[in-house]
Amino acid sequence: MKIRRIYIDADAADDPVTEQVCRRIGLPVKRVNHPVEIYQQISASPDPEAAGKSVLLLTRNKGRFIRDCPGTTHYTCCGYQILHVGAYCSMDCAYCILQAYYHPPVLQFFTNHDELNEQLQSFFDQGVVGRIGTGEFTDSLIWEPLFPLAQQLVERFSRQDTGNLELKTKTAAVDDLLAISHNRKTIMAWSLNTQTVIRHQERATAGLSARIEAAEKCQASGYPLAFHFDPMILYPGCHADYEAVVHLLFARIDPANIVWISIGSFRFMPELKEVIARRFPDSTIIYGEFIKALDGKMRYFKPLRIRMYRWLIDRIREKAPDVLIYFCMEDEEIWEKALGFTPAAHGGLARMLDERAASMCGLNGRVQTR
Amino acid sequence: MQAEQRLIAIGDLVLSDRRYQITRPENTDRIANAIQGAGLINPPIVQAGQHGYILVAGFGRASACLNLQWRHIACRVLAGTTSPLDCLKIAVADNALTRQLNLAEQCRAVAKLREFCENARSLSALLEPLGLFIAPQLVEKLYRLFELPEDVQNATALNHISLNTALSLESIDRTSAEAIAGLFKSLRPTVNQQQEIFSGLHDLARLEETAIDRLLKIPEFAYILDSADLDRGLKLQRLRTAIRRRRYPTLSRAENAFHRRKRSLQMEAGMDLKPPANFEDTTFTMMMRFSSTRQLCRQAECLGRICEHPDLKAILNKEIEDS
């Protein structure tokens, strides 16, 4: 992480987490009464999205730590819950939605872990199987050099048996997690993409081999694994490239250790187009055959999505016939045409995934009908 | 303004020095005719320079007199102490107080005065007493327009390109910007069509790793643009279709397949079938408009028939033949 400056929100100044982070980083610290001054400074920069990655704001999460995934209308959501530990990311993917989600985006790490722990306890106490992850508004593992949050969470989840934690990352920084007793309650997950996409669209992320090598290490430590082919990007030669990813993956990873594989294609809010064009002038990902979809986001024209999904699924099935594959934010037509069934036939996607998590991670909670 | 009227040898005017030029007189014949008819009522304003007299205002009049082969011309000569800023103000006022300046002229006025003002707001305030009312936001846009090729500025002044479309041309190379200006000048698309054509060409050029001016020369587009048989309206329509087909090849194929199959259903008059927007949703709309029970019965019978039609199944399945 190339943080140049730390700001501490006055409310967070006395939190032990704040003190620990500052001690670890050893950078100049400035206390602010209201983050608005940081936002103004970042907004005035010629590249606010990059500027927001060089500043860390230590602040308290004033909303809920555990939230439902925002999902979107018309498309099937997996019913995942977000553990909102921080925001934004030190890596820099062209397609990253967070660039347009926050105005302006700033790296934020929440310090009120007392409240985080209380809310987690309530989540466990419900006795209901739940899938929760930290990789929605940030990458799950980028914070470890500042604070061993993932390590603490893995340990915390290992001591209960109703929920599982999914740590989703594009890093390979797993070494500190390998020796922790996880009790299979944490799923280590990687976003996968082709070498071309990683090289040109995912700045500062770990390479494909490094990600798979990290997954292999976690496999050896007994962690259940997950992989996300999301966002798939169409470009000339992409099919062969995705096939190469599948080969590489299954050459190192035993399908029996994979809890699920999700698939999704590049989609974006229209306002992200300008950000990508400005920040990634060599990227052509926004010039694909996109249409305005039912939720207002730009998506590849549906037959293109179906064709690309079918193709990838066939490749995965050749290697791992029984692995659970699901779509992230797609509708029933896509499910039916690309996978041959709809989640409704299995009690809904959330239930399908809850049951899978329960069996692969040894969860004992009730599986809810959602 | 301190000025003294003098008769100056026309060869002493440095017509190539355009530092104060706001207008670009296109047709000096009209001015020449007026001068021939009524004389030079309003003499040009000049200032003595190192190599002769620099024109401050009256470029059209001076050129007209030159074309009339006058040897001498009456001019108002500004004092040598008149500052460049004052000369510019005189240049603007001389034009703006007598007529409405077009956008390209406003653009030049703004660009020339820019270095003397701290910001757009103060420039706007400076222009107002000179008879030129330009809001600060527009001043900002005119700064940008001035950086674009002159063809684009002129096309904007003539309303062949909207100011916003012109400003989007900042993102492309100058030759392509000129090509777009020329295209819009000849096809006269509406503002929405301009945006559609520009963004289609821009995205295609990025995708195909080429420049817009080169893209416009590919046979698919050149065939339309160079056609002697098509009028302006048809060219515009065909060009838009061709751009869309190239930019969205699969969607265009899907639309074509849909229309072909719809035709094969041979629906009764008053019936229409509409696909979901962009074929994203799964709900199609069948409309039946009728004015008699007889017509409704015919439509109902037709409906029964097309429900069995294989093309309806293909439509609902959104089948597209491979290209």
Ligand code: SF4
């Ligand atoms: S790794 Fe994820 S959160 Fe980070 S920049 Fe990339 S897409 Fe955004």
